[in-house]
Amino acid sequence: MTLQQLQYFLAAIEHGTFSAAADALYLAQPSLSEQVRRLEAELGVALFVRAGRRLVLTEAGRALRPEAERTLEAARRAAAAVADVRELRGGTATFGTFGDAPDWLTGNVAAAFRRRHPDVRLRMVGLNSSEVADEVREGRVEAGLIVLPVDDAGLDVRPAMEDELVYVSADRSLTAAPVAIEHLAERPLILYDARWGLQDPTRRALFDRAQRAGVRLEAAIEVEEVGNALDLAARGLGDTVISRSISLRRGALPSALDHASFDPPLVEVFAFIARRDAPLSPATRELVALAERQLADMEARRAAADAQ
Numbered sequence: 001m002t003l004q005q006l007q008y009f010l011a012a013i014e015h016g017t018f019s020a021a022a023d024a025l026y027l028a029q030p031s032l033s034e035q036v037r038r039l040e041a042e043l044g045v046a047l048f049v050r051a052g053r054r055l056v057l058t059e060a061g062r063a064l065r066p067e068a069e070r071t072l073e074a075a076r077r078a079a080a081a082v083a084d085v086r087e088l089r090g091g092t093a094t095f096g097t098f099g100d101a102p103d104w105l106t107g108n109v110a111a112a113f114r115r116r117h118p119d120v121r122l123r124m125v126g127l128n129s130s131e132v133a134d135e136v137r138e139g140r141v142e143a144g145l146i147v148l149p150v151d152d153a154g155l156d157v158r159p160a161m162e163d164e165l166v167y168v169s170a171d172r173s174l175t176a177a178p179v180a181i182e183h184l185a186e187r188p189l190i191l192y193d194a195r196w197g198l199q200d201p202t203r204r205a206l207f208d209r210a211q212r213a214g215v216r217l218e219a220a221i222e223v224e225e226v227g228n229a230l231d232l233a234a235r236g237l238g239d240t241v242i243s244r245s246i247s248l249r250r251g252a253l254p255s256a257l258d259h260a261s262f263d264p265p266l267v268e269v270f271a272f273i274a275r276r277d278a279p280l281s282p283a284t285r286e287l288v289a290l291a292e293r294q295l296a297d298m299e300a301r302r303a304a305a306d307a308q
Contacts, residue, residue, distance in 0.1 A: 093286070128196045168257050168259045188238035194223055
């Protein structure tokens with residue numbers, strides 16, 4: 001039994017003959033009557049008898065009619081619900097970001113999306129990159145912006161831009177020139193994303209560089225939020241490391257702090273991820289496109305700052 005067969009059955013009832021129903025549906029009459037015959041064969045009962053030139057419902061046909069009407073109405077409602085999502089008139093866009101993604105990035109993306117699509121609900125989750133990858137892989141979030149590397153099993157990973165990691169200290173004599181990784185081993189170090197430890201991509205990049213240089217890094221203080229790390233560094237309790245895109249944002253660094261590049265520069269890669277076997281909904285595709293524009297703006301501002 002198909003929706004098409006039910007549609008033809010109801011059309012035959014409405015118009016009284018197979019030929020009139022076929023004309024109304026812009027079909028050849030044999031095509032319509034053949035589908036009704038197949039429906040009768042599948043059900044094992046006759047649905048119509050002829051009374052002169054018109055069709056009359058049998059008892060089985062009368063029993064089927066309200067069920068056919070309900071079934072087609074349910075199918076129309078389902079199609080309308082999908083159309084709302086397809087045309088961005090409803091549904092929910094879900095997106096995950098790494099926990100220290102700048103507030104302005106997520107804020108600008110959310111504001112732009114809501115202005116364009118006020119009827120679509122928006123869920124933006126701030127997590128560690130490893131957790132974003134897990135959320136996407138398990139289908140709880142459609143897409144995300146993360147810092148590499150992460151476990152990419154089951155994921156499509158699309159690198160988007162590079163960002164430099166910078167050393168941050170309240171002692172400006174330490175930020176006057178690029179800093180070697182060996183220097184960090186000599187200073188009290190404040191690291192964020194405490195819960196994730198070496199699963200955090202930024203921390204992994206630092207520790208890998210230190211290991212290759214033959215030194216060992218150890219955190220004096222661990223906190224969850226990058227803002228807490230900056231506050232403690234501003235109080236002179238240690239030094240920290242953050243993404244340069246954060247340090248360049250006006251007001252992001254407390255006035256007591258300054259930053260310096262590493263020698264050689266240490267970079268991290270931002271990437272968009274999605275499940276490999278699941279196409280994105282139109283709303284989440286739009287959200288990813290807006291995030292891409294924000295990253296392009298970030299790169300442009302960084303290039304302008306470098307040129308000054």
